[in-house]
Amino acid sequence: MxxxxxxxxxxxxxxxxxxxxxxxxxxxxxxxxxxxxxxxxxxxxxxxxxxxxxxxxxxxxxxxxxxxxxxxxxxxxxxxxxxxxxxxxxxxxxxxxxxxxxxxxxxxxxxxxxxxxxxxxxxxxxxxxxxxxxxxxxxxxxxxxxxxxxxxxxxxxxxxxxxxxxxxxxxxxxxxxxxxxxxxxxxxxxxxxxxxxATASDPVPAARRAKSRLADGLPSTPGVYEFVSSTGEVLYVGSAVDLRRRVRSYFTAAERRTRVAQMLDTTVDVRVIPTPTEVEARVRELRLIDELDPVVNRHSRHPRRRPWLRLAGGAQPRLVSTTLLGTEEVSCAVGPFASRSALRDAQRAAESVLRLRSWDGHGAAGLAPQQEPAQQAELARRALSGECDVVAAPLLERVAALAAAERFEEAGLWTARLRSFLEASRRAEAVRPLLACPHLVAARRREGGGWELVAVRWGRLAGSAVTPPGADPRPAVTALRSTAQAVQRPERVGQATSVEETLLLAEWVLEDGARLVEVGAEDPAAEAVGAQMDVCAALTWPVGAAARHQRVLRAEG
The missing domain is CATH 3.30.420.10 (Ribonuclease H-like superfamily/Ribonuclease H)
Structure with a gap:
């Protein structure tokens, strides 16, 4: 048990x-x-x-x-x-x-x-x-x-x-x-x-189980851990709420991943970096994976190379993929995509509605008629800026028509393409507010009392702190503001930090349970009221946001 x-x-x-x-x-x-x-x-x-x-x-x-x-x-x-x-x-x-x-x-x-x-x-x-x-x-x-x-x-x-x-x-x-x-x-x-x-009777090799002693002496706090080989190479990076408990779990039968098990057999040391909060541990994990490129980490590798879909200028509007997106362009782009194939699916979904390419005419029900380039460009800007219904509504009509005609395979294909577009739109909606925000402090109540605080600047974690149960959190907010890392406004997405970090922070900062304590400039006293209102306006979601289409987003691929 x-x-x-x-x-x-x-x-x-x-x-x-x-x-x-x-x-x-x-x-x-x-x-x-x-x-x-x-x-x-x-x-x-x-x-x-x-x-x-x-x-x-x-x-x-x-x-x-x-x-x-x-x-x-x-x-x-x-x-x-x-x-x-x-x-x-x-x-x-x-x-x-x-x-x-x-x-x-x-x-x-x-x-x-x-x-x-x-x-x-x-x-x-x-x-x-x-x-x-x-x-x-x-x-x-x-x-x-x-x-x-x-x-x-x-x-x-x-x-x-x-x-x-x-x-x-x-x-x-x-x-x-x-x-x-x-x-x-x-x-x-x-x-x-x-x-x-719980796993003592499981068939774990004795030599591997004995290595659980590498966890002895580790703190029971949040943090990042690194499995290290005899040559000093970092093989694997992870994060944990409780470092000692998580590291020990690798040396039991609970660990079933073949690559990780092979890694454990060559591990000779475990290094840790304790952090005040779990969210900082997860951010540090992402940064270390990006920096060290450990051989066993499959996820979160090369986050800065992930593509976006944006509207290209010119006489004839068209959608193009890019890994170099300016911070001013993120308001009219969707992404990042986990793969090129996901981007291609989303691009085809959008282009089929926006009529940015010639099509074979099969299953054209529910799609917009051909329009002038200026009208096409405006419609594309709306679709890429948060009005997902521009693409979703016609495609859902098309899927319904195909299903009614018992063309289920085609209906499933277009549903999958729409899902790729909506998932990318949802990620873009999440990162836009933080990428446009010079300074933000958010707080969440801790389970045992007190608060967790994080400071985010231009989409990057600038610092975190915790307060003890019953203590006034305001002095901690002031201290966090003054000690948080200074972050220069980036010129392109991924320059200050990876989008994956910004997505993680958006999940923590903007979801239910978090409270926004400060929003605006690093020095609130120097922030004009109008500028503060602009930043607060960015922390909202459009009416036609991707989250409206949960049925498509949750459907099996």
């Missing part, structure tokens, strides 16, 4: 293990099956407390079960009923307390009975982190070392002073010794934290 969020990164020496064993009637899990509960709480190898009780199941114990366990109907006649015993166990165990893990040998049986009984009796089951010593033992010791992985065999193998007797508390004590021996064995394979337990 996956560990709870607050327990990720918790060292096993800090964990309270509640080791439990049940005896039952042999019947199906539920409120009338449990005949005995035994449990031991341990931490750092030391027994903290024990609990044991017989349980009246409210049902007859079959003779064969009595023969196995020694528990008779007479023995449980005066014992607590299942509801009372289970309430006592849950109160003692504290399974919803941070840092507590439930352990059993063949946990599916014991935990299944506990969960089913709690559900049937209307008791709250806390869904704790569960560790199965049977699975751990199978990973720790092969059949060449032990003939089987039964509790009696394992307890003898590890030298436990307690022999399992099919009585709950004795079996729980034996399970404690098996747990400690298995964890000691698996520690050499890098199983040292709670999150490692």
């Amino acid at each position: 996956q560990p709870a969020f607050e327990q990720m990164g918790l060292a096993l020496s800090e964990v309270s293990f509640v080791v439990v064993d049940l005896e039952t009637t042999g019947g199906a899990p539920g409120a009338h099956a449990i005949t005995e509960i035994g449990a031991v709480r341990v931490r750092a190898g030391q027994v903290l407390s024990e609990m044991g009780t017989l349980v009246n199941p409210g049902a007859v114990i079959p003779p064969q079960i009595t023969l196995l366990t020694g528990i008779t109907n007479a023995m449980v006649a005066g014992a607590p009923m299942v509801a009372q015993a289970l309430e006592r166990f849950l109160g003692w165990a504290g399974l919803d307390e941070p840092g507590t893990v439930l352990v059993a040998h063949n946990a599916r049986f014991d935990v299944g009975h506990l969960r089913a009984a709690a559900r049937e009796l209307g008791l709250r089951w806390p869904e704790p982190v569960v560790v199965d010593t049977l699975a751990l033992a199978r990973r720790a010791w092969s059949r060449a070392e032990v003939p089987n992985h039964r509790l009696a065999t394992l307890s003898s193998f590890v030298g436990s002073p307690t022999r399992p007797t099919h009585r709950a508390l004795d079996d729980a004590r034996a399970t404690v010794d098996v747990l400690h021996a298995a964890l000691e064995e698996l520690a050499t394979l890098g199983v040292t934290h709670v999150e490692d337990l």
Whole structure:
């Protein structure tokens, strides 16, 4: 089972293990099956407390079960009923307390009975982190070392002073010794934290799992990490909310990417750059990938080479692709595109409506008639400046007509072309406001209280900060304004920073949950009211924005 969020990164020496064993009637899990509960709480190898009780199941114990366990109907006649015993166990165990893990040998049986009984009796089951010593033992010791992985065999193998007797508390004590021996064995394979337990039985090469120690000592803060080879080459760059937890996760079976797994085998070091906020970590990740071009990073590479679609001047208007777009031109362009093929699809969608090329005439329903060059240019400017309906409305009519004629393949082709145009338009709509803004400070509430603050200048992250819970954020805003990086107004898109960074910031700054604190010049006192209004006007979306067409944008390709 996956560990709870607050327990990720918790060292096993800090964990309270509640080791439990049940005896039952042999019947199906539920409120009338449990005949005995035994449990031991341990931490750092030391027994903290024990609990044991017989349980009246409210049902007859079959003779064969009595023969196995020694528990008779007479023995449980005066014992607590299942509801009372289970309430006592849950109160003692504290399974919803941070840092507590439930352990059993063949946990599916014991935990299944506990969960089913709690559900049937209307008791709250806390869904704790569960560790199965049977699975751990199978990973720790092969059949060449032990003939089987039964509790009696394992307890003898590890030298436990307690022999399992099919009585709950004795079996729980034996399970404690098996747990400690298995964890000691698996520690050499890098199983040292709670999150490692979830994948300890997975087939991860021992040498790779052992490298999880590279995460030891890393801070549990946001930041950027770099996997480094023996020659000092940066192989991979990533960002994380919790650096230690994220780096450790690479050395478990949770990591299934072949290229990354191969990279881990050649990694000898992990370098990190802590950051105050997650958004700064993600921005630094983009910048480092752009700068270092790591061999394993597939995404976010060469962001400055991605093309845009713009209107070319001249007597005959036409759409052209470019990777060099002036900042004044971004107001009448869409992009950037992830690929040349996506650009070609969007270009064909727009040109088919705007009649900027000659067509074969197939499926012309819903398209605008041929117009004068000046009219074509004006229509194209509107389509590329945020009025997506200029292209979307006629194409949607065309798709509907093709579908009605059962020409589904053609309808799907034009839908895909329209989607490429709308996706590029949506990206352009997101970056335009920030690319036109000399200074902006935005804030978001932190989950635990306080604020995250970011300063953005000409589409580039200029600084970030956090405030503690309950503190007045205004001094932090003033400090951020004065310490933020000075950014010169760029002459072309991608000069101050990559568009990918600006898109990331737009998502953070302009979506629900963010508050705009300052908008305008770096020095608000020097900003004319009219100029501030111009910038604020840029932070709006046109009525015909791409977001209106969610049905097309969300459709499967």
